[in-house]
Amino acid sequence: MKKAMEVIVQVKFVWGLFFAASVIIYTIINMLLGNTSIELIAVWQLLLLTIVIVFIHYLIFGEFILTDLSIKKKIFIHFPLCYLTILVFINLYGWINITSFNTILTFSGIYLFFYLSIVNSLYLYYKITGEELNAKLAIYKQNKKSSK
Structure with a gap:
């Protein structure tokens, strides 16, 4: 559940x-x-x-x-x-009218721009937050070892 x-x-x-x-x-x-x-x-x-x-x-x-x-x-x-x-x-x-090549080309360019922007934004977000979490985990492990 x-x-x-x-x-x-x-x-x-x-x-x-x-x-x-x-x-x-x-x-x-x-x-x-x-x-x-x-x-x-x-x-x-x-x-x-x-x-x-x-x-x-x-x-x-x-x-x-x-x-x-x-x-x-x-x-x-x-x-x-x-x-x-x-x-x-x-x-x-x-x-849109998909029978026009220019319209399809414009749509494809806009789609590619937005898709790549979103993928790059998500990549950077997860990379930054992953690095922050890894740094916090390393500090936690170091503090745990020093407290023993």
Whole structure:
């Protein structure tokens, strides 16, 4: 039961981050296009899209499937799955016309930029926090040895 609760909290947290990020990105793009409001249907569309993306995220990066793959291999699987999923959804929603090569090229560039930014941010975050935790652990071990 404890493990189930941990997974639920993690999924809820990650979904919240993805949903907030998608709303912010959608709002910025809408502002650049001259729109001043977001339609309620777009919120529901973003909700469904982020649920699917979180599901893909947990299939690949979760603790139950693909546990023996390296993080690089997981990223190489995650990147195209999310790309295709988002491309299908934005085509279904009519947000872009995928018959235009320039539109696909623009979408691909924006997707690549955001994906690489997020992956690098997460890498730096985990590297910094991992180094901090390792330093604290080393101090703890040293204090424990000196107290004996």
